[in-house]
Amino acid sequence: MxxxxxxxxxxxELENKVKLLTTKNAREKIETMSSEVVDSNPYSRLMALKRMGIVNNYENIRNFSVAIVGVGGVGSVTAEMLTRCGIGRLILFDYDKVELANMNRLFFQPHQSGLSKVEAAAETLKNINPDVDILTYNYNITSIENFDNFSNILRTGSLTNGPVDLVLSCVDNFEARFTINAVCNEFNLTWFESGVSENAVSGHVQFIVPGETACFACAPPLVVASNIDEKTLKRDGVCAASLPTTMGVIAGFLVQNALKYLLKFGNVSNYLGYSALTDFFPNMNLKPNPHCDDSNCQLRQREFAAKPKVQVVENKQESDTPVHEDNEWGISLVDESVENDKGAQNVASGVSLAYAVPDKDIGDVEVSKSDDTSLEELMAQMKAI
Amino acid sequence: MxxxxxxxxxxxELENKVKLLTTKNAREKIETMSSEVVDSNPYSRLMALKRMGIVNNYENIRNFSVAIVGVGGVGSVTAEMLTRCGIGRLILFDYDKVELANMNRLFFQPHQSGLSKVEAAAETLKNINPDVDILTYNYNITSIENFDNFSNILRTGSLTNGPVDLVLSCVDNFEARFTINAVCNEFNLTWFESGVSENAVSGHVQFIVPGETACFACAPPLVVASNIDEKTLKRDGVCAASLPTTMGVIAGFLVQNALKYLLKFGNVSNYLGYSALTDFFPNMNLKPNPHCDDSNCQLRQREFAAKPKVQVVENKQESDTPVHEDNEWGISLVDESVENDKGAQNVASGVSLAYAVPDKDIGDVEVSKSDDTSLEELMAQMKAI
Structure with missing residues (x-):
C-alpha cells in the first residue's frame, strides 16, 4: 500500500512539473492598457509615449488588425514587434516550415524545426502577449484555390469584420507581391511592401496607398544598389545570403512606419531604403503611373484625383501635384540634397530598378549593366506566374 | 499488483514528457561551419555571404570574442543577433532582473520574469546556438568592487586569453558609459557605444577606437534631436518610453557595424543616428579632442599620431588630418550635403549635444534651448557618479 x-x-509531482513546463508561467490577459509605472505592467513603456508627447492615444492600437504575409526573416520579427506593442489582431499567412537553415535570422528557435511557420509563430506570440488575437493561415496565397479565401480575409479581417487596417508584405518573391498588390488595388487596402536583397546587405520598405502612391505594378520594383555583381546571384541550387541584422533593421523600419500610420504620429516614409555596407538610406516619394498595367490602380487614381485637395493624405509632400511628362514613374526625392544620377527616373542615388521593362513602357529610362543581366531571369519568372 | x-x-510516460519538454529538441553542436545548402545547416545563409562576394572569410567569426555590457532592450537583441551569426564567444554583463515591464521590447518572454537578465539570456541563447561560448556576469560594472573584475575580463576574455575583440555598450546611463570608456581607453580596446532616447523615437551607435576617433569623454555625448520638449522627460517616478522597433533598429545598426569591423567588409560608420519620426539618419566622423579629460585618451592620441600614416585604420576618411582650431570637438560630416546648422561644432543636422559643458571647455559652441534645460539635471547626475 x-x-x-x-x-x-x-x-x-511529475504532473505538476509538466503543468509548470507547459504553461511556461505566461501572464494573464489584461483587460485595459494602463500607464501605471510598475514592474508588472507590460504596457507602461508604451503608454509612456503619450506622456512624452509622441502618440496621443496609444491604447487605440488595440483597435487595429494587421495582416502579415510571409512569416520569414522579416515577417516573424514584424509579428513579434507588433505583438509586443499590443496590436489588436494579427493575421499571419505562410506555407513554409521552420528549418535549422532559418536559425541565422531572429525569432524561430531550433526546437521549432519541422513545425509550420505560422503555427510556431502563433505559439510564441501568444506566450509573449496573450492580449493579441492571432489568426493563422497555412497556405500559399498565390495559388488559385487560396486566392478567394485570402482576399476575403483581408476584406473582413478587422475587429469589426471590415477590411484589415493594414497589410504588411514580408514575402520573398515577385509573384506573391503582385498577388498582394492586385488584392489591395481591387479592395482599396493600404499596405507596405518590404524586401531584403539576396546578398543580405540591403533592403527597403515601401508604403502603398492605392491611387495615391505608386503601386507595385506602377514601375519596376526599386531595389537598393549594393554595387555587387548580380551575376554571382541566383544560380540554381545556390541559396541567398541573409543576416539577422539587415532583416531586423527592415522589420524595424516596417513596423515603425506602420505604427506611425496607424497611430498618426511622425511622417510615414513612402520609400525608405537601407544599404548596410555604407549606412546609406535613400528616401523617396513615388507617384502612381497613370498608365499602370493594373486597371484597379488606374481606378483608384481617378478616385483620388476626384477627391477635394484638402483630403490629401497627411505626410505626403507632393501627392496633389501633376506627374511630370518627363518623369513617367512619378518618382521624386524627399531629400533634395541626395544626388540624382538616374536621369528621367529621378531615382535617389543608390537605388535602381529591379528589372527593365520593354521600351514602349519605359520611355527614356537608363538601365544599368547589372539590371540588364538579371532582366531575362526576372522576366522568365514573371511569365511563369 | x-x-x-x-x-x-x-x-x-510523465518522465518522458518532462524529458521532452526540458531538452526542447535543441540542435547538437557543429564542429565546422559549412556552406552546404541543406535545410539542416544553420550556417548556410551566412556562409553564402562568401559566395556573394560580401565577406571573404565568414567562418572567422568563430575566432572573435565580444563583450556586451547591458542586456536590456538593445543588448539582448544584440546578443541574439551575434549568437545567430555564430560568434565565437559572448560575454554578457548586467545586474538587472527580467520584469513584465520589459515585454514591450524584443527577446525576453513573460515566463522569464524574475530571472536575472544574463541568466535568462544565456539560457535562450544557448538553446538557439550551442556553438557559441557564453559567459555571464551578474553585477553592476560601475561599483568599485566589480571594476577590477570587469576590466580583467575585458583584458583576458578573448578565445586565446587576450583582450576581447570588441566591446558593445548597450547601457542606459552615462555612468556606465564613462566606466566602459575609461577601461577601453586604459587598455586600448575598440568599442561601440549605443543609445536610445527616453521618448523612444531616436537612437544612435558610435564607433570608438581609442586615440583615433572621439572617445565618450572627448565631447558631450551627441544625441539625435527629436524636436520634443525635454521638460516632459525625466520627472521622478516617471518611466522612459521604449519601442521594440527603435531598439531593434539600433541593435541592427550596432551588430551590422560590429560585423563589418570584425570581418572587414563595407564601411564602419563612426557615428550613425536614427530619427524615427522623420526616418533621418545623420552620419558623422568624430575626431578625438586633444584636451580630453581622460589622460589615457590623450595617451592613445599621441600613440596614434606617432604611427606611420599608412597604418591609418581603413574606413576612416579623415583620421590623419589635423584637428581644426575652430572645431574643438573634431566633429566632421561624412555626407557633405547634410545641412550644418550648428556653427563651430560641425554637428550633422538633427544631432545635438546631450548636455552643455562650462564655457572654458566648450569654446564658441552654441547650445540650443532644450539642451540648456536639461543641463542642470545632467550635471547633477554626472556629479553623483
Whole structure:
C-alpha cells in the first residue's frame, strides 16, 4: 500500500512539473492598457509615449488588425514587434516550415524545426502577449484555390469584420507581391511592401496607398544598389545570403512606419531604403503611373484625383501635384540634397530598378549593366506566374 | 499488483514528457561551419555571404570574442543577433532582473520574469546556438568592487586569453558609459557605444577606437534631436518610453557595424543616428579632442599620431588630418550635403549635444534651448557618479 502511495505522490509531482513546463508561467490577459509605472505592467513603456508627447492615444492600437504575409526573416520579427506593442489582431499567412537553415535570422528557435511557420509563430506570440488575437493561415496565397479565401480575409479581417487596417508584405518573391498588390488595388487596402536583397546587405520598405502612391505594378520594383555583381546571384541550387541584422533593421523600419500610420504620429516614409555596407538610406516619394498595367490602380487614381485637395493624405509632400511628362514613374526625392544620377527616373542615388521593362513602357529610362543581366531571369519568372 | 504496474507506466510516460519538454529538441553542436545548402545547416545563409562576394572569410567569426555590457532592450537583441551569426564567444554583463515591464521590447518572454537578465539570456541563447561560448556576469560594472573584475575580463576574455575583440555598450546611463570608456581607453580596446532616447523615437551607435576617433569623454555625448520638449522627460517616478522597433533598429545598426569591423567588409560608420519620426539618419566622423579629460585618451592620441600614416585604420576618411582650431570637438560630416546648422561644432543636422559643458571647455559652441534645460539635471547626475 505504501508503495502505491509513493507512486501516486511521484505521479502528482511529475504532473505538476509538466503543468509548470507547459504553461511556461505566461501572464494573464489584461483587460485595459494602463500607464501605471510598475514592474508588472507590460504596457507602461508604451503608454509612456503619450506622456512624452509622441502618440496621443496609444491604447487605440488595440483597435487595429494587421495582416502579415510571409512569416520569414522579416515577417516573424514584424509579428513579434507588433505583438509586443499590443496590436489588436494579427493575421499571419505562410506555407513554409521552420528549418535549422532559418536559425541565422531572429525569432524561430531550433526546437521549432519541422513545425509550420505560422503555427510556431502563433505559439510564441501568444506566450509573449496573450492580449493579441492571432489568426493563422497555412497556405500559399498565390495559388488559385487560396486566392478567394485570402482576399476575403483581408476584406473582413478587422475587429469589426471590415477590411484589415493594414497589410504588411514580408514575402520573398515577385509573384506573391503582385498577388498582394492586385488584392489591395481591387479592395482599396493600404499596405507596405518590404524586401531584403539576396546578398543580405540591403533592403527597403515601401508604403502603398492605392491611387495615391505608386503601386507595385506602377514601375519596376526599386531595389537598393549594393554595387555587387548580380551575376554571382541566383544560380540554381545556390541559396541567398541573409543576416539577422539587415532583416531586423527592415522589420524595424516596417513596423515603425506602420505604427506611425496607424497611430498618426511622425511622417510615414513612402520609400525608405537601407544599404548596410555604407549606412546609406535613400528616401523617396513615388507617384502612381497613370498608365499602370493594373486597371484597379488606374481606378483608384481617378478616385483620388476626384477627391477635394484638402483630403490629401497627411505626410505626403507632393501627392496633389501633376506627374511630370518627363518623369513617367512619378518618382521624386524627399531629400533634395541626395544626388540624382538616374536621369528621367529621378531615382535617389543608390537605388535602381529591379528589372527593365520593354521600351514602349519605359520611355527614356537608363538601365544599368547589372539590371540588364538579371532582366531575362526576372522576366522568365514573371511569365511563369 | 496491476495497479502498481499501471502507476509505474504512468510515471514512465510523465518522465518522458518532462524529458521532452526540458531538452526542447535543441540542435547538437557543429564542429565546422559549412556552406552546404541543406535545410539542416544553420550556417548556410551566412556562409553564402562568401559566395556573394560580401565577406571573404565568414567562418572567422568563430575566432572573435565580444563583450556586451547591458542586456536590456538593445543588448539582448544584440546578443541574439551575434549568437545567430555564430560568434565565437559572448560575454554578457548586467545586474538587472527580467520584469513584465520589459515585454514591450524584443527577446525576453513573460515566463522569464524574475530571472536575472544574463541568466535568462544565456539560457535562450544557448538553446538557439550551442556553438557559441557564453559567459555571464551578474553585477553592476560601475561599483568599485566589480571594476577590477570587469576590466580583467575585458583584458583576458578573448578565445586565446587576450583582450576581447570588441566591446558593445548597450547601457542606459552615462555612468556606465564613462566606466566602459575609461577601461577601453586604459587598455586600448575598440568599442561601440549605443543609445536610445527616453521618448523612444531616436537612437544612435558610435564607433570608438581609442586615440583615433572621439572617445565618450572627448565631447558631450551627441544625441539625435527629436524636436520634443525635454521638460516632459525625466520627472521622478516617471518611466522612459521604449519601442521594440527603435531598439531593434539600433541593435541592427550596432551588430551590422560590429560585423563589418570584425570581418572587414563595407564601411564602419563612426557615428550613425536614427530619427524615427522623420526616418533621418545623420552620419558623422568624430575626431578625438586633444584636451580630453581622460589622460589615457590623450595617451592613445599621441600613440596614434606617432604611427606611420599608412597604418591609418581603413574606413576612416579623415583620421590623419589635423584637428581644426575652430572645431574643438573634431566633429566632421561624412555626407557633405547634410545641412550644418550648428556653427563651430560641425554637428550633422538633427544631432545635438546631450548636455552643455562650462564655457572654458566648450569654446564658441552654441547650445540650443532644450539642451540648456536639461543641463542642470545632467550635471547633477554626472556629479553623483
Amino acid at each position: 505504501e508503495n502505491v502511495e509513493a507512486l501516486k505522490a511521484k505521479i502528482s | 496491476e495497479n502498481v504496474e499501471a502507476l509505474k507506466a504512468k510515471i514512465s
